[in-house]
Amino acid sequence: MDFKLIKSEQEYEAAISLLEQIGDNPDFEENEKLINDFEVLEKLIEVYERENFPIENGDPIEIIKLKMAYMDLAQKDLIPxxxxxxxVSEVMNKKRRLSKAMIRNLSEFLNVSQEILNVDYDLGKVDVSITNEQVKEKGVLRFLIPTGIDASGISNRIKSRGVTLAMCN
Known part of the structure; x- marks a missing residue:
């Protein structure tokens, strides 16, 4: 196949689709041409993504969770x-920071760059403050949800179903 640099979102999506088709081909593992095409296309996609979707410093714990989901891992798999x-529970719940040894071990196990995991992040704190303005503004009490979690879906379901919540201290 003839390949060229990916220059648009449409070309990018077509390249992803073609990459999946090549990888799903039953002869893929034995066919050197398919393997070479796959590798070339993968590099072209990688170049496009690097230029158009730069990754900013993310939360290393969220990155670990994403990798765990992708690899179908549970927290117990991180014990070694x-x-x-x-x-493991303290680290994953942001009650303890990743140590240098943990970063090295996780980097190798999850196949993630140490630089991505060696980023400062806030230890988890639950935002439990509700101001009168927020109650008046939203018309309903909001859930007490840890920072960074989008609860709009839950809130919308409650509004549509008319569920009443009883909250007590």
Whole structure:
């Protein structure tokens, strides 16, 4: 196949589709031409993504969670790389920071650059403050949800179903 640089979103989507078709071909593993086409196309997609979708410093814990979901892993699978079950839980719930050793181990295990994991992040704090202005503005009490979680779907379902919540201290 003849390949060229990807220059538009449309070409990018077509390249992704073609990459999937090549990878799904039953003869893929034995066919050197398909393997070469796959590798070339993968590099072209990577170049386009790097130029058009730059990755900013993200939250390393969220990156780990995404990688875990992609690799179908559970927190218990991280024990050999982070420490005990309790330490894994503390790290994943942002109650403890990643150490240098954890970053090295996770980088190798999850196949993620150490630089991506070696980024400062806030330790988890639940935002439990509700001001009178927020209650008046929204018309309903908002959920007490940790920072960074989008609860709009939950809120919309409650509004559409007319569910009443009882909240107490």
């Amino acid at each position: 790389y982070i420490g005990s079950k309790g330490v």
